[in-house]
Amino acid sequence: MQKWLWGYVLAVVAVGSIIVVQNVFELGKGDWAAWVQAIGSIGAIVGAFQVGRRQIESGRRHALEMDRLERTRKNQAVVAVVHHAVSQAKAAEEGFRNMPTDVLRTVLDRGIYALVEATDALFSIPLHQVGPSAAVVQFAQLQVTMKRMSTTFQRFGKLDRDGALIEHIHCSQELSGAVGIAENAANQFTQIVNRLD
Template sequence: MMELYFSSFTTSSDIASWVQAIGSIAAIGAAIIISRVQINSDRHKTAQIALEKKEGFAAVAYSALMQAEYLANATTNLDSEQFRQLLLISVHSIQGSINALSTIPLHEIGSANAILGFITLNREMVGLKYDLDQFIAGPLGNHNAYLVFSKCINKRCGTVNALASHTFKALDVSSDRFKSKFDNVINISKGD
């Protein structure tokens, strides 16, 4: 039976035709496999880029959160003069967070809740900076004004905290992921 099958390939043109057909099928199969591998690779790269963007957006929100928490802690742990000196430095950091929050391309965030979180977080940081500017310009030496102001700052910082937490949840990113990174940046800037 095998003899009969192979005996039909008596001429070299028959053999060449079959080899060409088998080669064509193999080339088509290889092209399909290569294209699937490339598509999977592109999907992975796209997902990785999206994750990095999301983490970058969340890092900006985390920075604002840490500045607000730092100020809230300072109002309870420092006297009014120490706090005044801290404010003069903090205003610039808060302005940096406002600038970063303002330049986030909202159309790339993807989640409506995260977009609202960033808009509201930015507004609260602008309000926090306004409050700081008002305190610096006005009743710096007045201890009673300091007490009222520190309550106001703590309330606004609590709002920033809640908004940042909401934003992390909307982005589906844990703030714990940024804590060690942010702490490392702080330690480097302090010269530790």
Template structure:
């Protein structure tokens, strides 16, 4: 059983045991009528034993303290990672909802998505910075969810880039006076047909990203709360 030396009663008990041991030695010495030289030998022997046990205890205590400090540092690193990913997902979800969500959701099925969205070359700065540290997350399901959600977002961004190119072509035909699918130009007809078909991929991709993002944010919130509670216990 591990002794909690933060509890004052354990220190009182230890002092009592030491005094009792000294009293017992004194009684033994008086009973056997030990002389000073014999007493000195006993004291030296006992002192050596105590010193050995003290050295062992100090070494173990130092090792446990170092390990506890390392564990707390690792958990703090993990906490910063999960909090940063959650914050980025909150921002990404809000950003997509404001810039594209309404346009995508308001477009009927079977129609193209009529908007051009400016897309960053590095939309996920936090994930890109921490991607090599995802492996420190002990929860394998959470790791898979993180990778799957960001992969889904990257695929959706590629879908939006394709839509940008298609919409530019369609918008160019409209500016030139082409009458959408009613035009007899086969190239115009194909461009409009492809753009409308791709609209389904945009709508499905957006819906899948929102669902995955919501689920991962909740998962991260729970994991963060659990880890914070663990750290309170560790530091206590």
């Protein structure tokens, strides 16, 4: 039944009860005052209970919403780190693919690419904070791939000119394959995390 109908039924029952009590027990004005006070006290107790229950429920809903917002904020931060890492990987791979060896070595000496730093940022995020197991798997795959790319990047930077000329194409191919794996892991991770919100 609808609330207004319940209210109507309750009012009819209350009026009927008053009429029956008045006719059966022949209550005086003092008796009625005592009954009204007793019923009012009971009503106040029930009302206080309802107010307390609503406040508790409101507080619980607020706490759940704050937890959800905090989780969303953390997820967005992790996704931002993931996308930054992939963008650095793509930039480094593009540099390896398009730059002549001598130019690439000069660029690497100047620290233009932040691949190693982006990889370090990925490893600074504890795995237990990245979400469910499927997200952890993709995040770990991205960490491993970025670490492998960083190692290739650093190894190439330590080579002399002749060694760099020999290894340039090999490192470029290695980075190209790793970028594809990193992009796939990042996309899968982002999809999983976005489904949580």
